[in-house]
Amino acid sequence: MKKRVYVKTFGCQMNENDTEKVLFLLKDEYIPTDNPEEADLIIINTCSVREKPQHKVYSEVGRYKSLKKKKPQLLIGVMGCVAQQEGENLLVRLPYIDFALGTQSFYRIKEVLEQLPKNPNPIVLTELNPNFKPPLVLPEESLIKDPERVTAFVTIMQGCDNFCSYCIVPYVRGRETSRPPEEIIEEIKRLVDLGVREITLLGQNVNSYGLKETGYPDFSELLNLISQIEGLWRIRFTTSHPKDLSDRLIKTMAENPKICHHLHLPLQAGSNRVLKKMNRKYTKEEYLEKVAKLKALIPDIALTTDIIVGFPGEREEDFEETLEMLKIVRYHEIFSFKYSDRPFTAAKNFTDKVPEEEKERRLEAVQKLQKTITEEIYQEYVGKEVDVLVEGFSSKSKDKLMGRTTTNVIVNFSAPRLNLKGRLVKVKIEEAGKHSLKGIYLQTLK
The missing domain is CATH 3.30.750.200 (Transcription Regulator spoIIAA)
Structure with missing residues (x-):
């Protein structure tokens, strides 16, 4: 019988993607749960880009101290940027955790869990290797939070070489390193096979993808390679550093119909x-x-x-x-x-x-x-007809659907039928809200 794992994620989209990879890595021994009370393993995936989310992490981990007293066999671990930043110091504030894994080390989660019973002390792994290449971890349908989801994140690179004077990222994510293009394409193909129609490419500075590696395409070339995947309708990416936004990339965005008109x-x-x-x-x-x-x-x-x-x-x-x-x-x-x-x-x-x-x-x-x-x-959208990729039901009303425009604006709309998830539809905008638009379904495009 499989054990249960609960993961709480703070921070950016890359952290969300890392959480998903951890679940894929643990798939043989653990199944995800949304209830920490029934978990055998609790993992907090952390963010330290700003002070506030870091404070939230300590508060969150503190909630599970009493749970561990009731269930001594419960394992608690911290991963991500706070783990990378604090290392052994985490054990001073959180002496009851069993492990801390940095932004490169979380891929060793299975190995760490196997070592814990033989190790009298918590395990802390926070080495940053400048030549690090993340292993390929392919998505599994049964472990995706929403098996029928339409959108997904794919990390194409991590780390940063810019050293902005306010930013901790180079110190907790390491130096820039790009994933091999064939691995990125393989992962996206797997997601498309699972029903994903839109992917967002992630990196601290996607514009510098492949520039340090020999034989890699640059970011514009990577976008064009990805756009050739059949069944993939939309491509987004974040984040772009302005200094590296080239004329070539702007031209690629303008000419490639799969690349969304949002930056x-x-x-x-x-x-x-x-x-x-x-x-x-x-x-x-x-x-x-x-x-x-x-x-x-x-x-x-x-x-x-x-x-x-x-x-x-x-x-x-x-x-x-x-x-x-x-x-x-x-x-x-x-x-x-x-x-x-x-x-x-x-x-x-x-x-x-x-x-x-x-x-x-x-x-x-x-x-x-x-x-x-x-x-x-x-x-300005009111009265216009826009193409919307339907992601599911509106959070405000179960008799409405929601999706996004190519410009990444949320649209809630009425439709004669509600089984349009994963379809591209045309919607006429009738009303503008503070954070979203309201419209009415016109037709299904694909």
Whole structure:
């Protein structure tokens, strides 16, 4: 009889993808459960990109301390970025955990579980190998959270070589390393065979895919190779570093019909002075030049971005430049955060910190402005006909369906029949909400 494993995931899409791989690796001994009370193994997959999610991790793990007292045979492990960052220090705050596996080491989960009964102490594995290549872990239908899902994530590379002064990623994910293209294509083909119609390619900087490896395609070539897979309808990718967004990639996005008209292009700040302190390696003028090229070749492109407010030394005039960039670019959505010190980073040692109440004020101002811009953009969809890939039932109403446009906007819509999951349909937009659109089904395209 198989044991049960409960996994709680914090953080980015790459963490979600890593969680799924762990479940695939454990498939012979464990079946997933949504109830930690009945689990024989609890794994917390962690994020440390910002301070807040790291605090959530300690709170989450603390909940299972009493569970372990009741069930001494229960195994508890931490994986991901906090495990990588803290290593042995985790055992000081969480002495009751059985293992901690870093961002490269979680692939050894089976080996670790086999060693635990013979090992009197918790096992901590956090080595970062600059030549690391993740092993191929193919999806299994029975272990996918939603066996009938339409969309999926595929990690094509991990790590980062950019060393932005605020960012912990190079220290917890290691240096850039790209997966072999044939493995990526094999994984996507397996997902398509399982019914997936849209994939999102993941990497800390997908634009630099293959540039360090001999004989690999670059990212534009990889996109064209993936688009040849029959049964795959849509391709998305994230994240793109603006400095590496080439004219060739923009042209590929414009010419390849499978590539969605949405790009997440992190700006972080609108002031050249702040961008330089962040070590972002582009100016706002260079950023705007790339935005202009995108909009010229892909007129309906939807741009989203990340914004950090209150970076050390950010003056009021610097912040005003960020607000101005929001007005110029007109992003569909933004992800905005207050700056927080992260271990190992250069900015942690910067002395000219912005007071917390000022960071809060600036965050509110950014979000208020973007709310207005998003509402205006969404209103422009009203009356238009859009192609929607149906992902399932609407979360708001079980008699409506939901899906996304090529521009990654959620659409909830009425349809004469509800068995359209996994189909591409045309929808007429009748109403714009704050975070989604409402429409009515017109026809099934495929």
